[in-house]
Amino acid sequence: MKQSLFESRHQADWDAFAAQLDALERGKAEAQAGSRFAADYRRLCQHLALAEARGYSSHLIEQLQQLAMRGHQQFYRHRSHLGAQLVRFLFGGFPRLVRAEWRSVCVASLLFFGSLALMGGLTYLYPELIYSLVSPEQVGEMEKMYDPDARRLGRFGERDAGDDWVMFGFYIMNNIGIAFQTFASGLLLGLGSLFFLLFNGLMIGAVAGHLTRIGYSETFWSFVVGHGAFELTAIALAGAAGFKLGWALLAPGRLPRGEALRLAAGTAVQLVAGVILFLLLAAFIEAFWSSTTFASPTIKYAVGAGLWALVLGYLLLAGRRQHAPD
Numbered sequence: 548m549k550q551s552l553f554e555s556r557h558q559a560d561w562d563a564f565a566a567q568l569d570a571l572e573r574g575k576a577e578a579q580a581g582s583r584f585a586a587d588y589r590r591l592c593q594h595l596a597l598a599e600a601r602g603y604s605s606h607l608i609e610q611l612q613q614l615a616m617r618g619h620q621q622f623y624r625h626r627s628h629l630g631a632q633l634v635r636f637l638f639g640g641f642p643r644l645v646r647a648e649w650r651s652v653c654v655a656s657l658l659f660f661g662s663l664a665l666m667g668g669l670t671y672l673y674p675e676l677i678y679s680l681v682s683p684e685q686v687g688e689m690e691k692m693y694d695p696d697a698r699r700l701g702r703f704g705e706r707d708a709g710d711d712w713v714m715f716g717f718y719i720m721n722n723i724g725i726a727f728q729t730f731a732s733g734l735l736l737g738l739g740s741l742f743f744l745l746f747n748g749l750m751i752g753a754v755a756g757h758l759t760r761i762g763y764s765e766t767f768w769s770f771v772v773g774h775g776a777f778e779l780t781a782i783a784l785a786g787a788a789g790f791k792l793g794w795a796l797l798a799p800g801r802l803p804r805g806e807a808l809r810l811a812a813g814t815a816v817q818l819v820a821g822v823i824l825f826l827l828l829a830a831f832i833e834a835f836w837s838s839t840t841f842a843s844p845t846i847k848y849a850v851g852a853g854l855w856a857l858v859l860g861y862l863l864l865a866g867r868r869q870h871a872p873d
Contacts, residue, residue: 737793772851
C-alpha cells in the first residue's frame with residue numbers, strides 16, 4: 548500500500564487518538580482510560596509497525612512514534628489508576644455498598660443464618676431429622692471427615708500437607724459455584740436466591756447439629772470457625788445480590804423492567820466482586836489452617852473469633868470516612 552493511501556485511510560484515527568491523549572493529559576477524560584483507549588492504543592502500535600516494515604517516510608514514522616510514546620505513558624498511568632480504584636473499593640467502596648444495601652443484606656442473612664441455626668437446633672434435639680436432608684452414606688462420610696482421631700480434618704482428611712494447594716483450588720471452585728448459583732438464580736424473581744439460601748442454611752445446620760450431638764463438636768467447630776467468617780458471610784451477600792436482581796424485576800417502579808434490571812445489576816455485580824474476594828480468603832484459610840491438627844482447638848477458636856470480629860468490623864465500619872471524589 549502506498550504511503551499516501553495509508554495516511555488518508557488512517558489519519559482520522561490518528562487525529563482522534565491525539566485528541567484523546569490531549570484530553571487525558573489535561574485530566575479531563577479519565578473515564579476514557581478503559582477498554583476503548585486500550586484498543587485505540589493497540590491499533591496505533593499496529594500502524595507504527597506497518598509503517599516501519601513498509602519503509603514509509605521518517606516524518607510519518609516519527610509522528611506515529613510520538614503518539615505511541617504518549618499513549619504508552621497514559622496506558623500505564625491509567626492501569627495504576629485502576630489499581631488504585633480497586634484498593635479504594637476493597638477498603639471503602641465495598642463495605643459502604645453493603646451498608647447501603649442493608650435491606651437486602653438483612654433479609655438474606657436472616658434467611659440463611661436463621662435457617663442454619665433453626666435446623667441445627669432441631670437436628671440436635673431430633674437426631675433422625677438429618678436423614679430428611681442427607682443420605683445415610685453422606686452422614687457416614689461426614690462423620691469420617693470430622694473424626695477426632697483424623698490426621699487432618701475436613702474433606703479428604705487423609706491427604707498430605709503437600710496437597711493443600713490442590714484443595715485450595717477445589718475450595719475456590721466449590722465456594723464460587725455455590726455463591727454464583729445463589730446470585731444468578733435471583734433472576735427467577737428472587738425465588739432462586741431464596742431457595743439456595745434456605746437449602747444451604749438447612750444443610751449446614753443439619754450437619755452442625757448432628758456432629759455436635761454425636762460428640763464431634765470440638766473437631767467440627769474448630770474446623771469451620773475460621774473460614775466460616777468469610778465463607779458464610781459471602782453466601783449471605785451473594786443472596787443479597789440475587790435479591791437485588793429479583794426485586795428489580797418484581798418492582799421496577801416507573802422504569803421499564805429491562806432498565807431497572809440493568810441498574811440493579813450494576814450494584815449486584817459490585818457486591819459479587821466483594822463476595823469473590825471473601826471466598827478466596829475462605830478457601831485459603833480452609834486449605835492451610837482449618838484442616839490442620841497441629842493447632843489446638845482453643846487456638847482455632849481464638850483465631851476464628853478474631854476473624855469474625857474482623858469481618859463484622861470491616862463491613863460495619865470500613866469506609867465511613869468519606870473522601871472527596873477524584
